[in-house]
Amino acid sequence: xxxxxxxxxxxxxxxxALLLVACSGTQERPLExxxxxxxxxxxxxxxxxxxxxxxxxxxxxxxxxxxxxxWAKRALVMQAFAYHRDRDYESSRGAAxxxxxTYPADEDSAYAQYLLALSYYDQIDEVGRDQxxxxxxxxxxxxxxxxxxxxxxARSAILKFDLAFDHxxxxxxxxxxxxxxxxxxxxxINRFRVVVEDFQTTTQTPEALHRLVESYLSLGLTDxxxxxxxxxxxxYLSTDWYQDSFALLTGQGLxxxxxxxxxxxxxxxxxxxxxxx
Numbered sequence: 001x002x003x004x005x006x007x008x009x010x011x012x013x014x015x016x017a018l019l020l021v022a023c024s025g026t027q028e029r030p031l032e033x034x035x036x037x038x039x040x041x042x043x044x045x046x047x048x049x050x051x052x053x054x055x056x057x058x059x060x061x062x063x064x065x066x067x068x069x070x071w072a073k074r075a076l077v078m079q080a081f082a083y084h085r086d087r088d089y090e091s092s093r094g095a096a097x098x099x100x101x102t103y104p105a106d107e108d109s110a111y112a113q114y115l116l117a118l119s120y121y122d123q124i125d126e127v128g129r130d131q132x133x134x135x136x137x138x139x140x141x142x143x144x145x146x147x148x149x150x151x152x153x154a155r156s157a158i159l160k161f162d163l164a165f166d167h168x169x170x171x172x173x174x175x176x177x178x179x180x181x182x183x184x185x186x187x188x189i190n191r192f193r194v195v196v197e198d199f200q201t202t203t204q205t206p207e208a209l210h211r212l213v214e215s216y217l218s219l220g221l222t223d224x225x226x227x228x229x230x231x232x233x234x235x236y237l238s239t240d241w242y243q244d245s246f247a248l249l250t251g252q253g254l255x256x257x258x259x260x261x262x263x264x265x266x267x268x269x270x271x272x273x274x275x276x277x
Contacts, residue, residue, distance in 0.1 A: 031061050031065065032065060036062055036065070036066035036069045036071035036072065037071055039058055039061055039062045039065070039066075039071075039075075040058075040059070040062050040071050040074065040075055040078075042058055043055045043056075043058035043059045043061075043062065043075065043078065043082070044078070046058060047078075047081075047082055047085070052082045052083070052085035052086035053082075053086045053088070055078075055082040055085075056079050056082035056083045056086060056088070056091070056095075059075040059076070059078050059079035059082060060075070060079055062074075062075035063075050063076050063079070073099075073102075073103055073106065074108075076095060076098060076099045076102070076103075077095075077096070077099050077108050077111060077112050077115075079095045080092050080093075080095035080096040080099060080112060080115045080116075081115060083095060084115055084118060084119060084122075087122075089119040089120075089122060089123055090119070092115060092118075092119045093115075093116055093119035093120070096112045096113070096115045096116040096119065097116060099112040100112050100113060100116070109148075110144065110147075110148035110151035110152075110153055111151075111153060113140070113143055113144050113147065113148065113153075114144050114151075114153040114156070114157060116140050116143075117137060117140035117141045117143070117144055117157060117160070118160075120133050120134075120136045120137035120140055121137040121140075121141065121160050121164060124137060124164060124167055131168060131171060134164055134167055134168055135168075137160075137164050138161060138164050138165065138168075141157045141158075141160055141161040141164065142161065144157035145157050145158055145161065162201075162202075165199065165201070165202055166199075166202040166203055166204065168199065169195050169199035169202040169203075169204035169205075169208075170202075170204055172191050172192075172194050172195050172199070172204070172208075173191070173192070173195060173204050173207060173208060173211075175191050176188045176189075176190075176191030176192045176195075176208070176211060177211070179191065180211060180214065180215060183218075185215045185216075185218050185219050186219075188211065188215050189212060189215045189216070192208040192209075192211045192212045192215065193212070193263070195208035196208050196209060196212070196231075196264075196267065197263075197267075205235075205236075206232060206235075206236040206239050206241040206242070207241055209228050209229075209231055209232040209236070209241065209245070210228075210232060210241040210242070210244055210245045212224070212225070212228040212264070213225045213228045213229050213232070213245040213248055213249065214245075214248065216228065217248060217249075217252065222252070222254055222259070223259035223260030223262065223265075224259075224260065224262055224264055225248075225249065225254070226249060226254050226255060226256060226257055226258070226259045227257075227258045227259055227260065227262070227264040227265050227268055228245070228264050229242075229245045229246065229248075229249050229254075229255075229256030229257075230256045230257050230258045230268055231264065231267060231268050231271055232245050232256065233245075233246070233256045234268070234271055235271060242256075
C-alpha cells in the first residue's frame, strides 16, 4: 500500500462505513463482532467525517483485536495520521515510532518517519523560547531526507528542515536584539556570531552581520565593524541591511572593508575564496 493510495481510499471507505452503520440498526454492535476490515473502514469513515479522535481509537482497536493481520499494520500508521490530524502530537509520535520499530522495512515506513518529524515540527511555534522540539524536528526531518531520499516525503522534509533551521536562527536573533537594545553589546555579539557561524544559510544572516556592525561600532571596535560590513557587502550587497551598515560606517569615516585578524576576518577570507565556513 502506498500512502498516497491510503488518502485516496478515504472516500471509498465512507461508502462501506455507511453500509455498516445502516446494517447495524439502532443497537450498536460490539467491536469484537466486526472483522478487521470492517473496523478499519469505520475508522476511515470517522476520519473523513471530521472525527480524527474517534478514528484513532478505532484504528487502535484493529491493532488490538487483530494484531498480526495486514489490517493491523495499515491501522497503526493510519492511527499516527489520525492522532496528528487531531493535533495529539505525542500520541501520533508514539504510534509512528511503534510502526517504525515493528515494520522498519515496510513501504509506509517513510510516511511513518515523516509523521514522526511532523509531530515535532508542527509544535515549533508553540514552544516559546524552548528550542528542544525544534532540534528534535530537525533530526527527524534529517532522518526522512537521509533514509528515504527517493520517497514522496523527502522534498517536503527538506523544505521544512530549512524553515526549522531558520527558526532557530531567528530565536538567536531575537535574544541578540534584546541584548543590543539594552546596551549589552558583548552578549549581543555572541548571539549574532552564532547566526553567522552556525546558521549562515538562513535568511537571518544579513541582519546578523548588520547588527554586528552596530554592536562593534558601539564598542569602538572599528576593525570588526568594517569587516562585518565587508562580508555583508560581498554577499548581500542589494539588501537594506547593507545600505544601513554602509551609512553607519561612512558616517564615522569608515569603509566596509576587511580589517584586523579577528574571527570575522577569517570568515571574510573564506567567503572571498568561494567557501563558507
